[in-house]
Amino acid sequence: MTTKLSIxxxxxxFAKIKGLELLIxxxxxxxxxxxxxxxxxxxxTDLRAWDHRLLxxxxxxxxxxxxxxxxCTFGKCDLTKGKKGSCGIDIRSQQGKIVLIACLMGAACxxxxxxxxxxxxxxxxxxxxxxxxxxEIELEAPLIRLVAGIKPKKLGDLEEVLDYIERxxxxxxxxxxxxxxxxxxxFESKALHAGMVDNVALEVADIAxxxxxxxxxxxxxxxLVDLGMxxxxxxxxxxxxxxxxxxxxxxxxxYLEQSGxxxxxxxxxxxxxxxxxTRYSTGAKIVGPLSRQLIxxxxxxxxxxxxxxxxxxxxxxxxxxxxxxxxxxxxxQVCAGLPDMTKSPIESIIKExxxxxxxxVLIHDPAKAGEVAVKVALEIAPSRRAKIISDEQEVLDAVLxxxxxxxxxxxxxxxxxxxxxxYASHEKNFGLLAQIYDQCLLCGRCESxxxxxxxxxxxxxxxxxxxxxxxxxKVRSGRGPIKDTEIRKVGRPIVMGEIPxxxxxxxxxxxxxxxxxxxxxxxEFAKRRxxxxxxxxxxxxxxxxxxxxxxxxxxxxxxxxDAGCILNTGSCVSNAHIIGAAVKIANIFAKRRLRGNFEExxxxxxxxxxxxxIAWGAQHQKAASIATGANRLGIPVILGPQGVKxxxxxxxxxxxKENWTVYNVRTGKEVYAGPAPEHxxxxxxxxxxxxxxxxxxxxxxxxxxxxxxxxxxxxxxxHQKLYGIIPEDLHLFVRTEADLPLTMKDQLLKVLKxxxxxxxxxxxxxxxxxxxxxxx
Amino acid sequence: MSxxxxxxxxVPGPKQAHILRPEVFPKIVKTLKRPLIVVGSxxxxxxxxxxxxxxxxxxxxxxxxxxxxxxxxxxxxxxxDVKVVCMGIEDLVNHLKEKEWKGFDDKGNYDSILFVGGxxxxxxxxxxxxxxxxxxxxxxxxxRFYHPNAEFSFENMSEVRWVQEFKGMIEMIKSSSVS
Numbered sequence: 001m002t003t004k005l006s007i008x009x010x011x012x013x014f015a016k017i018k019g020l021e022l023l024i025x026x027x028x029x030x031x032x033x034x035x036x037x038x039x040x041x042x043x044x045t046d047l048r049a050w051d052h053r054l055l056x057x058x059x060x061x062x063x064x065x066x067x068x069x070x071x072c073t074f075g076k077c078d079l080t081k082g083k084k085g086s087c088g089i090d091i092r093s094q095q096g097k098i099v100l101i102a103c104l105m106g107a108a109c110x111x112x113x114x115x116x117x118x119x120x121x122x123x124x125x126x127x128x129x130x131x132x133x134x135x136e137i138e139l140e141a142p143l144i145r146l147v148a149g150i151k152p153k154k155l156g157d158l159e160e161v162l163d164y165i166e167r168x169x170x171x172x173x174x175x176x177x178x179x180x181x182x183x184x185x186x187f188e189s190k191a192l193h194a195g196m197v198d199n200v201a202l203e204v205a206d207i208a209x210x211x212x213x214x215x216x217x218x219x220x221x222x223x224l225v226d227l228g229m230x231x232x233x234x235x236x237x238x239x240x241x242x243x244x245x246x247x248x249x250x251x252x253x254x255y256l257e258q259s260g261x262x263x264x265x266x267x268x269x270x271x272x273x274x275x276x277x278t279r280y281s282t283g284a285k286i287v288g289p290l291s292r293q294l295i296x297x298x299x300x301x302x303x304x305x306x307x308x309x310x311x312x313x314x315x316x317x318x319x320x321x322x323x324x325x326x327x328x329x330x331x332x333q334v335c336a337g338l339p340d341m342t343k344s345p346i347e348s349i350i351k352e353x354x355x356x357x358x359x360x361v362l363i364h365d366p367a368k369a370g371e372v373a374v375k376v377a378l379e380i381a382p383s384r385r386a387k388i389i390s391d392e393q394e395v396l397d398a399v400l401x402x403x404x405x406x407x408x409x410x411x412x413x414x415x416x417x418x419x420x421x422x423y424a425s426h427e428k429n430f431g432l433l434a435q436i437y438d439q440c441l442l443c444g445r446c447e448s449x450x451x452x453x454x455x456x457x458x459x460x461x462x463x464x465x466x467x468x469x470x471x472x473x474k475v476r477s478g479r480g481p482i483k484d485t486e487i488r489k490v491g492r493p494i495v496m497g498e499i500p501x502x503x504x505x506x507x508x509x510x511x512x513x514x515x516x517x518x519x520x521x522x523x524e525f526a527k528r529r530x531x532x533x534x535x536x537x538x539x540x541x542x543x544x545x546x547x548x549x550x551x552x553x554x555x556x557x558x559x560x561x562d563a564g565c566i567l568n569t570g571s572c573v574s575n576a577h578i579i580g581a582a583v584k585i586a587n588i589f590a591k592r593r594l595r596g597n598f599e600e601x602x603x604x605x606x607x608x609x610x611x612x613x614i615a616w617g618a619q620h621q622k623a624a625s626i627a628t629g630a631n632r633l634g635i636p637v638i639l640g641p642q643g644v645k646x647x648x649x650x651x652x653x654x655x656x657k658e659n660w661t662v663y664n665v666r667t668g669k670e671v672y673a674g675p676a677p678e679h680x681x682x683x684x685x686x687x688x689x690x691x692x693x694x695x696x697x698x699x700x701x702x703x704x705x706x707x708x709x710x711x712x713x714x715x716x717x718x719h720q721k722l723y724g725i726i727p728e729d730l731h732l733f734v735r736t737e738a739d740l741p742l743t744m745k746d747q748l749l750k751v752l753k754x755x756x757x758x759x760x761x762x763x764x765x766x767x768x769x770x771x772x773x774x775x776x
Numbered sequence: 777m778s779x780x781x782x783x784x785x786x787v788p789g790p791k792q793a794h795i796l797r798p799e800v801f802p803k804i805v806k807t808l809k810r811p812l813i814v815v816g817s818x819x820x821x822x823x824x825x826x827x828x829x830x831x832x833x834x835x836x837x838x839x840x841x842x843x844x845x846x847x848x849x850x851x852x853x854x855x856x857d858v859k860v861v862c863m864g865i866e867d868l869v870n871h872l873k874e875k876e877w878k879g880f881d882d883k884g885n886y887d888s889i890l891f892v893g894g895x896x897x898x899x900x901x902x903x904x905x906x907x908x909x910x911x912x913x914x915x916x917x918x919x920r921f922y923h924p925n926a927e928f929s930f931e932n933m934s935e936v937r938w939v940q941e942f943k944g945m946i947e948m949i950k951s952s953s954v955s
Contacts, residue, residue, distance in 0.1 A: 063905045064908055067791055067908075068789045068790070078790050080789065081911070091908050410782060410783055412783075415783070449784065512895065642897070645901065682864070682866060682867075685847070685864070686845065687847070688846055689846045692846065723849045723862050724853050
């Protein structure tokens with residue numbers, strides 16, 4: 001970024017200047033000779049035409065949570081029955097605005113995370129520290145190259161990208177104020193922009209930490225690490241890290257190593273910071289996804305909790321205080337009303353924490369926080385543990401207060417029959433409570449509603465104690481990016497459709513029926529030789545189940561980016577590598593230029609790469625922004641039923657033939673290519689629907705007949721297995737007879753005949769007129 | 777008359793469902809010209825043969841097709857004397873909100889949508905979509921949960937009472953359709 005200063009003519013007492021031009025800014029050593037595409041560092045309107053093209057086919061579908069707009073002092077405005085608010089907004093645009101705000105929350109979280117980690121690493125290693133992701137990865141930053149149009153070589157280069165992201169977020173946020181944007185389609189275009197910059201922020205954060213903290217660099221054999229509430233050794237002092245930013249957690253490990261006592265203190269994590277701790281050191285342990293937070297903190301196992309950023313329960317400090325656990329917050333996003341002791345001497349901070357005069361403090365210095373955490377844990381663990389009295393009897397007594405009013409169930413986000421389970425405990429039957437544990441989000445909303453103040457989550461913990469003790473699983477540590485060599489191997493079969501698809505399990509732990517369904521879905525696709533990838537809490541929850549041989553899916557399947565494998569890329573920010581893999585295929589396999597060339601690559605992915613994400617338990621705004629960014633690149637996302645609360649989907653209409661035309665690059669003709677992929681963002685009500693929908697959404701207009709045949713075989717087979725019938729929409733996905741699975745060809749031809757099927761052209765597809773190379 | 781949403785926090789705003797009494801519904805049925813019954817994926821409904829049978833009887837009596845959420849379609853495909861469509865509910869609602877949609881028989885959109893058996897929070901949001909974007913439709917929730925986003929909804933009731941009331945209501949619809 002440069003500023004130009006021009007002085008045509010200046011005459012003063014000290015100088016006479018004529019025709020002076022000064023360029024102030026960064027000198028970029030240009031070593032990348034790829035031609036710059038049309039949209040390097042795109043503004044909030046540069047990709048609007050692409051967005052509108054997408055949104056014309058995949059219209060926003062809104063499910064308002066609230067009938068009103070409450071965003072300014074004109075309100076509350078009732079927007080039902082077509083009414084407008086005082087500012088003129090209608091319900092559709094108001095929903096678009098809310099969606100944009102949610103995506104911006106997510107993008108801002110990832111941007112600040114990236115800024116924090118880059119600043120931290122620059123401070124430790126310097127601006128010139130190289131970005132290096134291993135010998136087999138030359139395409140180190142596909143999203144940065146694509147969007148920013150630069151090839152980052154050093155940590156310092158990432159600052160420029162972050163400046164851009166932060167500017168975009170500010171511009172987009174301003175559009176949500178009263179009296180700014182008014183069109184729902186343009187709110188959505190802006191949400192897509194927010195999603196795109198979010199995805200870039202993910203990549204910034206992860207390539208910085210992979211390079212500078214020496215995380216696994218695309219290693220398919222990344223080590224198997226411990227996961228589960230049962231893996232924590234309670235005989236040792238325990239430090240628990242919660243959140244997403246690994247800086248303070250890594251400093252705990254550094255301090256323990258420097259002191260020669262690593263191994264005598266347990267370092268564990270909840271949520272994405274746990275993934276990254278194990279990427280930093282295999283000695284760290286993962287307690288579990290964010291849903292384990294309340295129950296684990298209440299167990300009193302942790303001596304010290306380190307909080308960094310995102311997905312932290314806002315009552316965690318109160319809960320920790322109840323069991324005598326000390327808390328240190330470390331990032332400016334989470335100050336929690338605590339005294340700032342960043343500049344206090346270490347010994348005095350330790351004294352305050354150990355004595356309990358300040359049971360929780362704020363330290364904005366990761367290294368200092370790490371040292372304090374270790375020293376405090378070592379000091380308080382023995383005496384604190386001795387004081388923790390088993391609360392089992394107290395909990396059992398409490399459930400006797402239950403009057404079976406049912407309000408706990410009515411306040412449960414997923415409508416679990418908690419009332420029946422609690423009431424059954426009157427008869428000393430704790431089996432139902434233990435069953436609830438398998439499905440429960442452990443959010444504690446039932447407790448807040450209980451008029452008898454029964455600690456229901458604690459009761460569930462006591463009832464399920466045996467299960468919790470046995471929660472000992474293995475997850476493959478987050479491997480980070482996909483290697484260029486892997487892309488070379490699978491690029492062609494993915495684009496031709498011969499590998500039936502890439503299915504990514506992403507997002508949070510807000511499941512409708514527990515994590516088992518997620519495991520079943522991942523297993524189903526891996527068995528069928530799709531490429532299965534996972535990240536974030538979903539990657540952890542895939543590990544939280546063992547088969548009859550006592551293996552988790554990570555032990556059962558290899559960790560390559562290849563057919564029939566399951567790999568864990570890592571934390572939320574590692575989602576960049578899943579999305580980046582699609583971009584890499586376009587570049588490495590198809591030789592498409594990336595540099596500032598967003599539309600062409602998105603068009604390529606939408607029409608040719610059968611990748612679909614399933615966010616079965618999506619909950620956070622970050623998941624909304626990640627998904628929306630993937631959507632702009634043409635990657636469909638399927639949500640579990642709780643995802644309906646994001647209030648917006650992008651749905652196609654398979655019955656509207658006119659919506660499914662593409663240009664044939666080789667003739668310039670506009671031809672019908674079938675509804676593939678049918679939706680960009682779709683909410684499913686059940687696991688079965690999610691599986692079959694994913695098998696349908698991996699189909700692409702570019703599939704070869706062999707590829708489409710393979711995809712159709714799975715789609716038909718899954719449809720029959722889970723729904724009991726041949727798909728009603730089969731005729732929409734068969735272009736020629738050669739697409740039909742050979743073993744079912746005669747049977748399917750009869751079905752097609754009944755449905756009036758006619759063969760269709762197989763185009764070389766694009767939505768962009770400028771991609772046409774020849775017109776007939 | 778007012779009721780509280782089954783999920784206590786599911787308060788949408790000024791427009792909330794009128795309470796529908798099971799004994800009154802058979803009279804309303806007579807005013808519906810093109811009803812459509814939508815069965816959600818809740819297993820309690822699909823796995824209870826009596827309830828599934830009653831839903832089918834209701835559909836037949838009302839001359840309504842049944843749209844069934846894909847995961848429970850197998851429980852309904854055996855019923856041959858009523859049109860049963862397997863379709864994702866969000867996809868269905870996306871079609872319903874278009875006034876000019878041709879329906880499953882090419883005769884046009886439906887005039888009234890009756891929901892039963894849906895996952896509560898999912899169904900609530902689907903009803904919200906129709907409330908805001910499908911003024912051409914009347915929506916009914918036939919579950920034992922008060923759904924404020926419907927136009928008409930049963931009030932909250934116990935499962936035992938709901939099963940009784942539902943059965944009684946079906947009998948009334950059946951007999952009135954015969955007469």
